[in-house]
Amino acid sequence: MSATLRQTPLHDAHVSLGARMVPFAGWDMPVQYAGVIAEHLEVRARAGAFDVSHMGQLHVDGPSAQAFLQSVLSNDVDRLADGGAQYTLLTTEAGGIVDDLIVYRLGHGSFLLVVNAGNRQIAYEWLKEREPRGVDVRDASDEYALVAVQGPSSLDLLGLADAPAFTHAMGEVAGVEAMVCRTGYTGEKGVELLCPVDDAVALWDGVLARGAEPCGLGARDTLRLEVCYPLHGNDITQETDAISAGLGWVCALETDFTGVDALRRVKERGPERRLVAFVMEEKAVPRQGMPIAGGGEVTSGTHSPSLDVGIGMGYVPAARAEPGTELEIDVRGRPRRARVVQKPIYRKEH
Amino acid sequence: MAASESYPDDLRYHPEHDWARVAGDEAFLGITWYAQDSLGELVHFEAPEVGATVTKDGAYAEVESVKAVSDVIAPLSGEVVEVNQKVVDEPETVNEDPYGEGWLVRIRLTDADEVGGLLDVDAYRAHVAEQ
Numbered sequence: 001m002s003a004t005l006r007q008t009p010l011h012d013a014h015v016s017l018g019a020r021m022v023p024f025a026g027w028d029m030p031v032q033y034a035g036v037i038a039e040h041l042e043v044r045a046r047a048g049a050f051d052v053s054h055m056g057q058l059h060v061d062g063p064s065a066q067a068f069l070q071s072v073l074s075n076d077v078d079r080l081a082d083g084g085a086q087y088t089l090l091t092t093e094a095g096g097i098v099d100d101l102i103v104y105r106l107g108h109g110s111f112l113l114v115v116n117a118g119n120r121q122i123a124y125e126w127l128k129e130r131e132p133r134g135v136d137v138r139d140a141s142d143e144y145a146l147v148a149v150q151g152p153s154s155l156d157l158l159g160l161a162d163a164p165a166f167t168h169a170m171g172e173v174a175g176v177e178a179m180v181c182r183t184g185y186t187g188e189k190g191v192e193l194l195c196p197v198d199d200a201v202a203l204w205d206g207v208l209a210r211g212a213e214p215c216g217l218g219a220r221d222t223l224r225l226e227v228c229y230p231l232h233g234n235d236i237t238q239e240t241d242a243i244s245a246g247l248g249w250v251c252a253l254e255t256d257f258t259g260v261d262a263l264r265r266v267k268e269r270g271p272e273r274r275l276v277a278f279v280m281e282e283k284a285v286p287r288q289g290m291p292i293a294g295g296g297e298v299t300s301g302t303h304s305p306s307l308d309v310g311i312g313m314g315y316v317p318a319a320r321a322e323p324g325t326e327l328e329i330d331v332r333g334r335p336r337r338a339r340v341v342q343k344p345i346y347r348k349e350h
Numbered sequence: 351m352a353a354s355e356s357y358p359d360d361l362r363y364h365p366e367h368d369w370a371r372v373a374g375d376e377a378f379l380g381i382t383w384y385a386q387d388s389l390g391e392l393v394h395f396e397a398p399e400v401g402a403t404v405t406k407d408g409a410y411a412e413v414e415s416v417k418a419v420s421d422v423i424a425p426l427s428g429e430v431v432e433v434n435q436k437v438v439d440e441p442e443t444v445n446e447d448p449y450g451e452g453w454l455v456r457i458r459l460t461d462a463d464e465v466g467g468l469l470d471v472d473a474y475r476a477h478v479a480e481q
Contacts, residue, residue, distance in 0.1 A: 035390060037393075222416060283394060287419070302417075303416050305416070332419075
């Protein structure tokens with residue numbers, strides 16, 4: 001194992017649980033414990049716990065913090081009240097995506113941004129370079145651990161009262177004081193628990209003792225892909241824009257932010273290609289980078305544990321983006337049929 | 351339910367973690383416990399056609415888990431006479447029973463002398479221990 005890989009505060013806990021560890025974005029992370037499929041189904045049926053402490057936390061504080069964030073993030077930060085959270089994009093002048101993130105409003109002039117592990121440095125530098133007078137951007141990632149507890153039983157297991165999605169409040173979980181965020185990356189009800197590094201093991205052990213099954217990055221990826229949450233670096237990048245990616249709903253085009261002109265133009269003209277979700281019609285597992293006939297490419301692909309079929313997302317010419325359109329995916333030289341479907345690919349039956 | 355680690359005495363092994371059960375001029379081929387454990391739960395078996403030629407040390411099929419795809423290397427040369435449809439339909443059979451129900455193909459050998467070049471169980475176990 002490379003000595004350069006970073007370890008979260010829960011690294012030893014993962015190893016002692018028998019996790020299979022893999023390098024991810026410079027971190028030594030658990031990809032699975034019992035198995036990707038079992039963990040995935042556990043989250044859909046009950047509750048799973050994920051160590052996502054590799055993700056970055058940036059504090060943005062100061063009297064001008066809100067105006068600054070409004071100018072660099074795509075969504076409308078002004079709509080956030082204290083205790084609110086919002087999915088948003090850090091955009092380039094050309095309308096590309098530096099990172100997708102969740103911004104939490106902690107108080108007046110006080111915000112927390114949770115960014116992708118692989119983009120922590122670039123997002124921090126992006127903001128720091130543009131930081132105006134009256135704003136302080138601080139990378140606090142090394143001070144926090146982040147544990148996601150996701151699944152229909154997650155709140156009950158933790159003894160937490162239900163709260164609307166995209167809210168947060170301080171609370172006690174397993175005797176640990178944590179920022180309890182009603183957010184996640186699985187499509188299930190759940191929370192993300194932010195706590196000081198020194199409390200991480202107590203929080204993790206407490207969450208598992210209450211019955212959540214430990215889950216790795218493998219299940220995290222299959223869960224998010226079933227519900228079509230984009231993964232930065234795969235489905236969205238600095239070279240893709242939010243409108244083509246189907247993320248127009250997090251772009252407040254009536255406000256002024258970096259890249260808004262470019263995004264307005266894409267919206268007016270209509271994107272040349274769109275990020276679609278598809279389901280395989282023949283046995284095959286689509287993978288990132290596979291060509292789609294007619295000028296397209298798979299950006300994420302896997303086997304769906306819930307549907308027991310190959311699923312994916314990818315960019316295709318706009319004319320081929322309608323649900324129901326047949327696609328042909330080049331699976332290592334073998335053409336395999338797929339069909340564009342409405343997002344999300346997996347929808348919970350009520 | 352995943353099988354526990356085992357390497358039967360009566361099989362011959364290829365260092366790419368494949369096994370052969372030779373009977374006369376035919377052999378069943380599959381992947382070892384170590385191979386399926388490394389991959390995780392299998393979700394797809396891309397099988398060769400019946401009648402296809404397989405060549406010792408060459409890829410003749412693919413097995414995929416949620417996270418990865420892997421070529422399956424032929425331990426012996428021959429012609430595919432049967433594909434295990436149960437594994438095509440339920441790839442997890444390989445995880446549950448890699449040497450029994452989870453065989454992949456049956457071949458007619460074209461060079462029986464190749465069998466002598468494969469590893470016996472002790473040599474294969476030593477090879478796994480080095481991984």
